Amino acid sequence: MKNRKILLGITGGIAAYKSAHLCRLFVRDGADVRVVMSEAACEFITPLTMETLCGKPVPVKMFGRTAGPLEHIDLPDEAEIMVIAPATADYLARCAAGRACDLISSVTLAFTGPVLFAPAMNTNMWNNPATARNVLTLTEEHGWHIVQPSSGDLACGWTGPGRMAEPEEILDAARALFRRDLHGHRILVTAGPTAEDLDPVRFLSNRSTGRMGYAIAHAATRRGADVVLVSGPTALPCPTGVQRVDVRSALEMEQAVNEEVDGCDAVIMSAAVADYRPEQIMEHKIKKEQEGDSRVLQLVKNPDILAGLGARFAKKSRPVLVGFALETRNAIEAARTKLQRKGAHIIVANLAADGLGGDDTRATIIDDREKMFDTGPLTKIELAEKILDHVLEYWDRP
Numbered sequence: 001m002k003n004r005k006i007l008l009g010i011t012g013g014i015a016a017y018k019s020a021h022l023c024r025l026f027v028r029d030g031a032d033v034r035v036v037m038s039e040a041a042c043e044f045i046t047p048l049t050m051e052t053l054c055g056k057p058v059p060v061k062m063f064g065r066t067a068g069p070l071e072h073i074d075l076p077d078e079a080e081i082m083v084i085a086p087a088t089a090d091y092l093a094r095c096a097a098g099r100a101c102d103l104i105s106s107v108t109l110a111f112t113g114p115v116l117f118a119p120a121m122n123t124n125m126w127n128n129p130a131t132a133r134n135v136l137t138l139t140e141e142h143g144w145h146i147v148q149p150s151s152g153d154l155a156c157g158w159t160g161p162g163r164m165a166e167p168e169e170i171l172d173a174a175r176a177l178f179r180r181d182l183h184g185h186r187i188l189v190t191a192g193p194t195a196e197d198l199d200p201v202r203f204l205s206n207r208s209t210g211r212m213g214y215a216i217a218h219a220a221t222r223r224g225a226d227v228v229l230v231s232g233p234t235a236l237p238c239p240t241g242v243q244r245v246d247v248r249s250a251l252e253m254e255q256a257v258n259e260e261v262d263g264c265d266a267v268i269m270s271a272a273v274a275d276y277r278p279e280q281i282m283e284h285k286i287k288k289e290q291e292g293d294s295r296v297l298q299l300v301k302n303p304d305i306l307a308g309l310g311a312r313f314a315k316k317s318r319p320v321l322v323g324f325a326l327e328t329r330n331a332i333e334a335a336r337t338k339l340q341r342k343g344a345h346i347i348v349a350n351l352a353a354d355g356l357g358g359d360d361t362r363a364t365i366i367d368d369r370e371k372m373f374d375t376g377p378l379t380k381i382e383l384a385e386k387i388l389d390h391v392l393e394y395w396d397r398p
């Protein structure tokens with residue numbers, strides 16, 4: 001990390017004593033480190049300790065002696081990444097709410113680059129639904145990267161999850177944020193459900209939230225790729241730097257994919273495309289007085305977008321075609337069949353119970369070169385990174 005500009009934020013938990021070691025590791029790696037501390041952090045470790053280790057003044061207060069008039073803007077402006085270790089429950093709550101009530105929260109709010117955070121707190125605080133919600137907001141909506149706390153003996157006497165990850169692990173995660181291994185590659189990602197209209201107010205759809213595809217688009221952009229995201233209707237904000245094409249139905253998605261695919265090195269089809277659409281879209285709202293006690297919906301098959309690409313590119317080495325197989329049973333078997341039937345290079349298989357709509361997911365990645373591995377339980381952003389790793393490796397393998 002030679003000459004990389006890192007802003008290390010320390011908030012008020014006992015794990016703050018490990019931040020001194022973390023700072024040391026960054027400095028030893030050649031990084032240019034600035035430190036900002038919350039007032040509570042100073043109860044556990046002194047600014048003088050951190051100043052000595054990073055060689056620069058350590059601001060704490062918004063209006064205190066050390067802070068220049070625009071420190072809350074200058075500090076984030078100068079940094080390439082921000083690492084918060086430890087990140088307390090209260091700090092996470094403040095950031096999830098977008099508050100700027102002290103220097104470290106203001107600095108975080110003004111920072112536009114990648115943020116990595118290492119939570120540390122008591123097990124019950126970590127397990128509290130409010131904390132879980134805040135962590136989810138930060139990782140999925142704000143695109144923050146988490147170094148998960150480990151399970152073990154906590155300083156408060158409890159045993160369980162909540163212990164801050166070791167500094168070496170945080171250092172590795174920070175190094176990964178500087179990875180630009182997808183630079184020069186163009187990647188097309190599809191995400192979300194499709195909506196198949198019945199009439200002007202009703203449609204057929206599915207439970208996909210789009211979070212998986214958005215996580216892939218976000219991770220690929222951060223790793224330097226040029227990303228186009230063809231998205232069905234979702235409530236998610238477009239990740240910074242991603243070019244989004246909004247579509248509604250499977251037919252619109254097919255058209256957008258075919259328009260964008262030229263020059264792509266990979267296509268990652270995470271969208272849950274409706275297999276069927278109503279044969280007819282009624283011009284006016286269907287009225288029940290005009291119908292009997294039952295109504296038969298005539299559906300017609302939608303085109304299979306992935307299979308269409310499979311046929312068009314006929315297993316050329318580019319673009320690498322990645323499909324998903326979300327199943328309620330026999331996921332691996334179904335994935336193998338889909339790999340063949342759709343002419344894809346890679347299939348990410350998961351069970352609906354492990355993926356759809358949930359916070360965590362677990363998948364098996366299978367490719368047409370007989371490679372297969374189970375990812376274990378991961379957050380969506382972690383799975384996104386694994387899928388991209390697999391694509392990279394696929395490009396590199398003869």
Ligand code: CTP
Binds near residue numbers: 273305307322338
């Ligand atoms: N897919 C697609 N076009 C469709 C249906 C699916 O491109 N009309 C893609 C999805 O984006 C996904 C993969 O194919 O990457 C598998 O989708 P899935 O719904 O699991 O498979 P289906 O082909 O629909 O098969 P089935 O519903 O019978 O499991």
